[in-house]
Amino acid sequence: MSTKPANKLKWLSSNILCLGLVSLFTDLSTEMAYPIIPVFLKEVLKVQPLFIGLIEAIAESTASILKTFSGYISDRLKKRKLFIFLGYSLSALAKPLLAFAAQGWHVLMVRFSDRVGKGIRTAPRDALIADSAKDAYFGRTYGFHRALDTLGAMLGPLTAFFVLALSQNNYRLLFGLAVVPGIIAIVIILLGVREIVPEVTRAFRFSFRQISPRLKLFLIIMIIFTLGNSSDAFLILRARNIGVSATMIPLLWLVFNISYFLWAYPAGMLSDRIGRRKTIFLGFMIFSLCYAAFSLNHSAIVIWFIFIIYGLYYGFTEGNLRAYVADLTTSDIRATVFGIYHTVVGITLLPANLLMGYLWQRFGFQTALLLGASLSLISGIALIASGKFLAGERVGLSSGAIS
DSSP states (O other), X not given: OOOOOOOTTTTOOHHHHHHHHHHHHHHHHHHHHGGGHHHIIIIISOOOHHHHHHHHHIIIIIHHHHHHHHHHHHHHHTOOHHHHHHHHXXXXXXXXXXXXXXXXXXXXXXXXXXXXXXXHHHHHHHHHHHHTSOGGGHHHHHHHHXXXXXXXXXXXXXXXXXXXXHHTSOHHHHHHHTHHHHHHHHHHHHHHOOOOOOOOOSOOOOOGGGSOHHHHHHHHHHHHHHHTOOOTHHXXXXXXXXXXXXXXXXXXXXXXXXXXXXXXHHHHHHHHHHOHHHHHHHHHHHHHHHHHHHHHOOOTTHHHXXXXXXXXXXXXXXXXXXHHHHHTSOGGGHHHHHHHHHHHHHHHHHHHHHHHHHHHHHHOHHHHHHHHHHHHHHHHHHHHHHHHHTTTOOSSSOHHHHO
């Protein structure tokens, strides 16, 4: 008697696949432009590091406020797809406007519009991923999504490299071409993503008392960590400072994203097995190591290896941070809680980027980067210690996966 083989991809629903493809093409569009923006600002528009930090701070932090509102409204209306569509559409249409930027504040407005789109879509999208998956597979589900997202981030710098090489560093042409993959992402949303209404019978109500003590403590830890985790634009500037050419910057970013891609899904599976906190702790420690290395290294060759290791940090944390938030909440308020999480992190990026820009300009890159390494180390230790203070507190998933 034959037995039907088990479906090893039973966690992979059509929604998870389509949302992964949407992120793939959107990140392809974003990463065609993103690694070149700080170079464009500094070398073409003659913008100072402090203003670059201001651009990243305003773009990321101000737009992040929308993540709580969009998550709350998404939960209240029990709709995800509308916000996902609007958010991705705004980002897709904003990026090519970089081609017309003549002053630093023009880039600020484009980056702000792009991040507003991210603010609208992020919480509903992350909630829809959880709604489309079983909680036992949250780690690999978010890991898979981040892997496809990062595959787009690999293709973006590679595309940028060929465009810049063939056009003799025509940054504006590169920015204009970024609209194409963004439009593909919008089409996938319209045709492939389906709405899933959370199975909740009671009327929607939200109170901060519904947030678990473990999640509240986790948010505090994330504030400490994020204060030292400024924009990666500063790391790109560091690479330029030690001799990496503008043409090679997209390839350097490609190498980083390859590392991120290779580790995103395995790290998600690992967190399903050993727990989120332990996996995220490893990511924080890798971050500390990398920022210290960025600070102390002066070799253009060695920095390529540092970026490879830096990709491991993203692989171990990005998907698992989302999975941990999903673990610690319930489906009826999940988009709201994701919005709060992303808003807390995003708002903290405002002082983080301004602090990095100020320290870099006033005291030099070493002081700025070593501060980031220290705060990550403190955050990792606090995350592990938090499990001992709240050992019996949990929301949805088994304590083994949360621990």
